[in-house]
Amino acid sequence: MRERQRHSLKDVARKADVSVATVSRYLNGTLDLPARTRARIDGAVASLGYRPNPHARRLSLGRSDTIALVVPDIANPFFARLSAAMERAAAARGQMVTLHATRSCHDREVAVLELAAENLVDGVVFLTHHATGPEIAERLNHFPRAVVLDEDVPGVTAPRLMCDNELGGFLAGRHLYGAGHRKVAYIGGGGELFSTAARLNGLRRGMDGLDATRCYVGEHAARSGRSLARRFLDERDGETAIFVGSDELLLGVLEVFRDAGILVPHDVSLVSFDDVRSLHLFDPPITAVAQPVDTLGRRAVELLLDGAWDDPEFRRTTELLPVHLIDRGSVGPPTGSGQKETGPSPLHSQHGDTS
Amino acid sequence: MRERQRHSLKDVARKADVSVATVSRYLNGTLDLPARTRARIDGAVASLGYRPNPHARRLSLGRSDTIALVVPDIANPFFARLSAAMERAAAARGQMVTLHATRSCHDREVAVLELAAENLVDGVVFLTHHATGPEIAERLNHFPRAVVLDEDVPGVTAPRLMCDNELGGFLAGRHLYGAGHRKVAYIGGGGELFSTAARLNGLRRGMDGLDATRCYVGEHAARSGRSLARRFLDERDGETAIFVGSDELLLGVLEVFRDAGILVPHDVSLVSFDDVRSLHLFDPPITAVAQPVDTLGRRAVELLLDGAWDDPEFRRTTELLPVHLIDRGSVGPPTGSGQKETGPSPLHSQHGDTS
Numbered sequence: 001m002r003e004r005q006r007h008s009l010k011d012v013a014r015k016a017d018v019s020v021a022t023v024s025r026y027l028n029g030t031l032d033l034p035a036r037t038r039a040r041i042d043g044a045v046a047s048l049g050y051r052p053n054p055h056a057r058r059l060s061l062g063r064s065d066t067i068a069l070v071v072p073d074i075a076n077p078f079f080a081r082l083s084a085a086m087e088r089a090a091a092a093r094g095q096m097v098t099l100h101a102t103r104s105c106h107d108r109e110v111a112v113l114e115l116a117a118e119n120l121v122d123g124v125v126f127l128t129h130h131a132t133g134p135e136i137a138e139r140l141n142h143f144p145r146a147v148v149l150d151e152d153v154p155g156v157t158a159p160r161l162m163c164d165n166e167l168g169g170f171l172a173g174r175h176l177y178g179a180g181h182r183k184v185a186y187i188g189g190g191g192e193l194f195s196t197a198a199r200l201n202g203l204r205r206g207m208d209g210l211d212a213t214r215c216y217v218g219e220h221a222a223r224s225g226r227s228l229a230r231r232f233l234d235e236r237d238g239e240t241a242i243f244v245g246s247d248e249l250l251l252g253v254l255e256v257f258r259d260a261g262i263l264v265p266h267d268v269s270l271v272s273f274d275d276v277r278s279l280h281l282f283d284p285p286i287t288a289v290a291q292p293v294d295t296l297g298r299r300a301v302e303l304l305l306d307g308a309w310d311d312p313e314f315r316r317t318t319e320l321l322p323v324h325l326i327d328r329g330s331v332g333p334p335t336g337s338g339q340k341e342t343g344p345s346p347l348h349s350q351h352g353d354t355s
Numbered sequence: 356m357r358e359r360q361r362h363s364l365k366d367v368a369r370k371a372d373v374s375v376a377t378v379s380r381y382l383n384g385t386l387d388l389p390a391r392t393r394a395r396i397d398g399a400v401a402s403l404g405y406r407p408n409p410h411a412r413r414l415s416l417g418r419s420d421t422i423a424l425v426v427p428d429i430a431n432p433f434f435a436r437l438s439a440a441m442e443r444a445a446a447a448r449g450q451m452v453t454l455h456a457t458r459s460c461h462d463r464e465v466a467v468l469e470l471a472a473e474n475l476v477d478g479v480v481f482l483t484h485h486a487t488g489p490e491i492a493e494r495l496n497h498f499p500r501a502v503v504l505d506e507d508v509p510g511v512t513a514p515r516l517m518c519d520n521e522l523g524g525f526l527a528g529r530h531l532y533g534a535g536h537r538k539v540a541y542i543g544g545g546g547e548l549f550s551t552a553a554r555l556n557g558l559r560r561g562m563d564g565l566d567a568t569r570c571y572v573g574e575h576a577a578r579s580g581r582s583l584a585r586r587f588l589d590e591r592d593g594e595t596a597i598f599v600g601s602d603e604l605l606l607g608v609l610e611v612f613r614d615a616g617i618l619v620p621h622d623v624s625l626v627s628f629d630d631v632r633s634l635h636l637f638d639p640p641i642t643a644v645a646q647p648v649d650t651l652g653r654r655a656v657e658l659l660l661d662g663a664w665d666d667p668e669f670r671r672t673t674e675l676l677p678v679h680l681i682d683r684g685s686v687g688p689p690t691g692s693g694q695k696e697t698g699p700s701p702l703h704s705q706h707g708d709t710s
Contacts (some may be wrong), residue, residue: 066453087429087456091463096470098421099454101442108446115451224406254636281609283638335583 085297101110169199188245225252240334265332440652528561543600580607595689620687
């Protein structure tokens with residue numbers, strides 16, 4: 001292996017004819033020196049091209065100018081875009097980013113948080129898609145700065161940042177109700193998660209208080225979407241539409257529907273959540289609740305670097321970013337085989353519960 | 356800010372009643388001690404829960420167990436999946452990953468490589484999508500271990516790993532030629548890049564030596580795809596098909612075609628390159644040359660960690676991974692408006708140049 005050419009503090013001290021401790025304390029800004037001595041040290045630093053070893057600097061300062069991003073899966077475009085936005089915001093502030101994928105696996109989350117703690121990262125942005133236990137909360141509470149992103153982690157004393165899941169559910173529900181649907185299914189990730197409960201609350205409100213939602217929950221992955229879509233088709237009992245909890249699940253749902261000859265929106269209407277997968281070019285174009293992915297990423301880094309961390313109240317805040325619905329071609333009137341009654345299309349009628 | 360509870364080497368030394376230097380050298384494995392002293396130090400380490408500071412360890416060992424990934428854009432699903440595969444392979448080997456996005460911008464690439472060098476990373480995986488100058492090559496040559504991934508970087512003494520771009524061009528050309536196309540356009544990223552030349556060579560071979568390819572080059576981004584597709588429609592002179600250099604460019608091409616009422620494959624046939632964007636669910640499903648993304652990522656980490664770095668020959672190797680074509684619905688016979696002659700479909704006819 002090639003060796004790096006790097007001058008040490010000792011070389012600078014020798015050249016400037018002062019002690020190593022003097023150079024070190026001068027460069028750390030903890031020692032005042034006569035102008036002549038300063039000039040000698042500055043000259044030695046310049047002529048040797050001396051740069052402090054960052055590990056030594058970290059050791060003495062106890063910080064690393066590094067932010068750890070902990071996400072379930074970077075290949076998922078939602079996390080990819082979120083990571084990209086965080087990296088961009090961090091780089092603009094001179095912070096480096098380490099990236100850790102956990103597959104939402106408990107042991108891996110614990111290991112990653114321990115590694116980040118050992119590396120004295122300045123902060124952690126933590127995302128998970130499963131219900132975490134006290135071990136995760138405890139470890140997160142030990143970081144000087146941690147932001148919980150996208151999904152709640154119970155028991156953590158840290159600011160939360162997520163999209164307004166309840167608003168997302170409400171917008172989907174209102175859109176489906178407005179198109180005439182009275183009985184819908186939810187295909188989502190994580191039945192015990194905060195986000196699922198919030199979306200289902202919103203969906204019910206949007207559906208004018210109707211509570212006729214059958215839930216199918218797995219993980220946010222295409223493979224899970226496939227198995228949940230098959231179960232939906234087997235057990236379907238009058239549901240004319242599905243609110244799908246992520247674009248990842250949507251992929252699996254669309255694959256199963258295509259193979260089964262189910263036409264969207266003719267047989268089943270669909271609304272997705274995320275809008276990170278070029279859904280406007282799909283067959284048909286998919287109506288979706290769009291997450292503010294780039295803003296979420298940028299804001300997470302802002303909270304980490306500029307938050308009022310000395311204020312205990314700040315560690316109890318939850319910031320919700322608004323979502324919006326993009327109307328494309330995947331919601332139609334409820335004329336599918338799931339409908340028990342047929343007749344004139346109830347599109348945009350606001351009366352009557354036909355579930 | 357909360358302070359971390361961390362015992363120092365000094366605490367261990369005090370408790371074990373030996374000097375700090377003794378503890379340090381014993382824990383580094385550079386000092387033999389009598390069994391009784393060893394037991395005293397081991398006991399002190401255990402009872403204080405002492406763990407060496409990783410920055411101190413890095414400082415003394417001159418390495419960091421960290422790999423730097425330098426990519427143009429993490430939000431691009433090709434790089435996202437590649438980064439995910441590299442992170443997974445690195446984590447399995449106990450290596451951490453730092454992630455750096457450059458937007459293929461020269462200044463940012465230089466800054467990132469300098470930062471990685473300062474941080475004493477054990478290796479760099481470098482990807483760029485522009486023709487880099489000697490400053491990049493020089494910096495890459497200073498790393499003990501660097502792998503050049505996906506696109507060539509001239510002047511670097513480092514192993515290259517990429518997909519077989521010429522094979523990809525050949526497969527696209529043969530598929531289009533087989534469907535009757537005799538005049539095609541290439542919409543790609545970076546006219547001066549190694550990958551572009553390789554793909555065009557392959558395309559020509561696949562098209563039975565025909566050289567009737569008009570090239571439109573920009574960057575691998577949807578916005579670039581839009582402007583290149585508009586130029587293609589303005590300047591079109593008999594081209595009945597397009598070989599598109601990436602799924603990112605494809606998004607822009609499809610958007611422009613949809614807005615202009617151009618039907619695929621009826622008016623223009625398309626073959627994409629990458630196959631990382633759920634193209635099977637697009638309207639129409641898009642035929643594409645699929646890159647072995649996960650294998651590329653895993654293999655890059657293998658080369659970095661297990662390569663024969665002491666052998667100068669190893670630093671001159673180029674490893675090509677095979678690609679394959681997935682036939683979907685975006686290539687038809689050349690009956691579009693770009694065709695100067697009409698008549699019976701020449702699909703699968705192997706004779707005659709109708710361009």
